Amino acid sequence: MVAERRPRKDATRNRAAVLTAADALFAQCQSPEDVTMADIAAAAGVGKGTLFRAFGDRTGLIRTLYEARLEPIRNAVEEGPPPLGPAAPPIQRVPALLDAVLCFKLDNRHLALALEGAGSDSPYRTEHYERWHTLLRDLLNLIPGLIESDFTAHALLAATRADLVEYLADEKRVPREEMREQLANFTATILGTSARRGVAAED
Amino acid sequence: MVAERRPRKDATRNRAAVLTAADALFAQCQSPEDVTMADIAAAAGVGKGTLFRAFGDRTGLIRTLYEARLEPIRNAVEEGPPPLGPAAPPIQRVPALLDAVLCFKLDNRHLALALEGAGSDSPYRTEHYERWHTLLRDLLNLIPGLIESDFTAHALLAATRADLVEYLADEKRVPREEMREQLANFTATILGTSARRGVAAED
DNA sequence: CGTCGAAGCGGACCACCGGTCCGTATCGTA
DNA sequence: TACGATACGGACCGGTGGTCCGCTTCGACG
Numbered sequence: 001m002v003a004e005r006r007p008r009k010d011a012t013r014n015r016a017a018v019l020t021a022a023d024a025l026f027a028q029c030q031s032p033e034d035v036t037m038a039d040i041a042a043a044a045g046v047g048k049g050t051l052f053r054a055f056g057d058r059t060g061l062i063r064t065l066y067e068a069r070l071e072p073i074r075n076a077v078e079e080g081p082p083p084l085g086p087a088a089p090p091i092q093r094v095p096a097l098l099d100a101v102l103c104f105k106l107d108n109r110h111l112a113l114a115l116e117g118a119g120s121d122s123p124y125r126t127e128h129y130e131r132w133h134t135l136l137r138d139l140l141n142l143i144p145g146l147i148e149s150d151f152t153a154h155a156l157l158a159a160t161r162a163d164l165v166e167y168l169a170d171e172k173r174v175p176r177e178e179m180r181e182q183l184a185n186f187t188a189t190i191l192g193t194s195a196r197r198g199v200a201a202e203d
Numbered sequence: 204m205v206a207e208r209r210p211r212k213d214a215t216r217n218r219a220a221v222l223t224a225a226d227a228l229f230a231q232c233q234s235p236e237d238v239t240m241a242d243i244a245a246a247a248g249v250g251k252g253t254l255f256r257a258f259g260d261r262t263g264l265i266r267t268l269y270e271a272r273l274e275p276i277r278n279a280v281e282e283g284p285p286p287l288g289p290a291a292p293p294i295q296r297v298p299a300l301l302d303a304v305l306c307f308k309l310d311n312r313h314l315a316l317a318l319e320g321a322g323s324d325s326p327y328r329t330e331h332y333e334r335w336h337t338l339l340r341d342l343l344n345l346i347p348g349l350i351e352s353d354f355t356a357h358a359l360l361a362a363t364r365a366d367l368v369e370y371l372a373d374e375k376r377v378p379r380e381e382m383r384e385q386l387a388n389f390t391a392t393i394l395g396t397s398a399r400r401g402v403a404a405e406d
Numbered sequence: 407c408g409t410c411g412a413a414g415c416g417g418a419c420c421a422c423c424g425g426t427c428c429g430t431a432t433c434g435t436a
Numbered sequence: 437t438a439c440g441a442t443a444c445g446g447a448c449c450g451g452t453g454g455t456c457c458g459c460t461t462c463g464a465c466g
Contacts, residue, residue: 047445151385182354250416
């Protein structure tokens with residue numbers, strides 16, 4: 001009945017400090033695992049208790065960070081201009097969407113890695129995966145000639161898994177643009193817009 | 204110079220006991236994380252030290268188990284009859300291979316999950332992933348009209364990731380046969396052997 | 407079969423991590 | 437200024453992977 005009580009000033013300040021510190025730490029370290037909660041608390045200049053009260057647990061913190069970073073893209077997808085936005089025809093929007101996801105994972109490897117490899121929780125049982133998947137599936141459904149959009153959507157998203165992206169970028173030294181093009185071609189093949197075989201696909 | 208000294212009898216016996224016990228425990232429990240090393244040692248009737256001397260660390264144990272289970276399939280692929288074996292034409296062998304991988308992951312969810320989600324170590328920097336990937340890539344290269352076999356091979360394998368498979372099977376209740384067919388159709392689309400669009404693809 | 411060095415054993419022990427708890431400090435309001 | 441509610445922080449806890457070392461067992465050799 002009563003309105004939500006506004007949080008205290010120091011609480012919000014600390015919350016922001018923690019997010020900033022955590023972001024920096026994750027960006028610096030190789031493996032997300034060697035950033036401990038204590039490290040983050042120390043870097044933010046707060047106690048560990050504060051950390052857990054603000055975000056619940058480790059996963060909560062990481063997810064908050066992740067979704068903050070994701071928000072611009074989410075906006076661009078939900079209400080931005082084509083080819084990402086809703087006005088774009090599916091045949092263009094699907095590749096644009098996957099490209100956006102890929103770029104996001106490239107730019108935020110550490111976070112994505114931390115979230116997807118967060119031990120116990122499957123990356124699939126998260127709200128934002130559900131969102132991406134549903135959107136993608138619905139778009140695929142609008143493209144004539146495609147079947148099993150549900151599984152296809154999963155498979156396409158699987159091609160942008162954070163650890164795969166990290167492996168290709170860091171270990172195999174695949175340049176960013178090359179990777180984007182490979183994913184684009186892969187997507188095109190599935191959508192039937194591929195130029196392979198040298199026949200059809202034009203005019 | 205000297206030949207490798209053969210391990211003592213009790214050592215090999217214990218090693219086997221540990222593998223058996225670990226296999227059983229992983230099969231029983233939901234999440235691989237709630238099988239601890241101490242649990243395994245206790246179930247096998249040995250001390251924890253034995254466990255670590257035999258396998259190095261947790262990942263080593265799991266990998267040993269995993270590869271033991273994988274061996275039949277590996278054999279079938281390397282020297283078995285078509286469509287899995289080397290005699291099969293690539294256009295048939297690729298789908299057969301992916302189907303085999305999928306079935307393996309379905310049958311050994313717990314192990315695959317334990318290995319792929321083994322925290323620090325990327326599932327991509329393992330020897331057996333390299334094997335699967337190389338084989339698949341080379342096969343794709345033999346199929347005319349396909350480009351970027353390297354990335355495509357990664358993407359196809361990503362569609363059989365253990366956590367995705369587990370999610371679809373356990374959470375979404377997708378029946379085994381349905382999943383196999385979905386993957387088969389997905390593969391067919393990429394290989395250009397798909398029947399979608401109702402045109403071509405026959406005769 | 408008895409001896410004896412070495413390989414193997416086991417479980418107490420360690421470092422460390424995520425997460426909790428509660429006495430204390432701070433905020434915001436009257 | 438006074439005071440209740442809110443938030444703070446770091447000592448503390450349970451539990452995990454991994455180590456260590458005194459003791460046991462193996463098996464080769466005489």
